[in-house]
Amino acid sequence: MRIWTAAFALVLGAACSGCAATAVRPWDRDLLAKKQMRFVPLPMEYAVDEHIYFSKEGSIGGHGVGGGGCGCN
């Protein structure tokens, strides 16, 4: 539980630490507006990858929550 609280504090701290970051004005967002400027640039491929790693490894998690399980043997 303590680790979970620490993780939550880390997330909150990361949010607040950006308060003094250099301002990025709306007219400076040309690059950020590109659809490839996302954490998951190719969502379909990412979903396929997550299914593979879920089936072959002991850990899961990342960008989402929940998820459909499978009887992957």
Next chain:
Amino acid sequence: MQLDEATRPPTVLSRLRAAACVLLAVGAPAMSHADATSAKYQLDATTLLYGEASRTRVVEPVARITRFFGGGGSLGAQFALDVITGASPTGARPAGGVQTVTTPSGNTQIVGAGQLPATSFNDVRGAVDLDWLQPIGAVFGAATGAHYSLEKDYQSAGVSEMLSFETMHRLTTLTVGGGYNRDDVFPTGGTPVGLSTGGELTGVDRNSKEVTSLMVGVSRVLSRRWLVGINATRSDERGYLTEPYKVVSLLDPTTQEPVGHLTELRPSSRQRTDVLGSSVYHLARDILYASYRYYWDDWGLRSQTLDFKYRAELGGEVFLQPHVRFYTQSDADFFTLGLVNGAPLPTHASSDQRLSHFNSVTAGLTYGFKLPGYAGVFTVRGEYIGQFERVNLVQEPGEAEEEGEEENGGAPVTSDAFPRLNIGTLTISYSLSF
């Protein structure tokens, strides 16, 4: 300066859409931006060809349709089919001579000397994912998802909700999400009693498994070129978490040769936590993606994952994207390569390779392009995944107890416990907005 549609800053909904693309992390509905914001529909189609050397083969076609609405919302539906054939290791150890292995599902196999026992199988899995994205005011957004999948011996149904909030001049996005899944496992031939010879059944045909997930995350624009984020996810699993077809070898205390097998048995609850840090950086023309994930659970398994992608823009929506991923995990407390025959049985035991220590490397290359005369974008990706270095993982009998961990009753293991696993994948995708 008036921004046109193509260069308008991302709204909370577009951020949420990016996050919601993995709302359901496994078999997820893959959300996508429309190529042009004026498009009403987007069609995505992907086919995965997956092959393990001498083992499992999978063909997985996935189709997705997204309807965009004027207010920024969207509805999406995704359909997937997994056709799986091949063989999967049972968990039993190789023997110096020919051995007979009876799996919990009643199959009897003759396994040659030195060979890792594996059981043949084939299955078809169908999955449907639905998602709905809706803006709430100027800075809030909601993504709602639902999932259903069915295969021969497994059913999964779940819902999820994700809320996002943009603040600090839209430089920071806070995200909170939750999911609930209710799965049912109905093993072929009945549910075997754990740590038994496999002939005994529990009498329960359908075994339930519930998964509750919570996620908090924040992403932050650090500069015109740089976006970073951090997510923390916690999931609680309860119910039938055992793999009904896996077994654990009973080893002769002197020769270490397998003399019999028991079904595996895992705890009925698991708490998983992970923290993921991500970065997207726009260079002069290309884009660098990097992420690091640390994972831990109360089964004693820890893992670390490093992932890098580099998108080299070649002009006109043509790109090359190399990808490398490094993964390492420790073994679960109750993982064992075999139990000493005649020794007291542990509370839980599994020889599933996915619960053992190993390292893994992924290397791949994606090529994105357009074809003359065809609208839309094609991508072709080839990847190699190697799992290796499974080494001394299991404590000597009694050692784990001294460390305050669960007694696994395991036998000592050697450094060549598992052969290297080589996997090749080919993914072909097509995306069209209209």
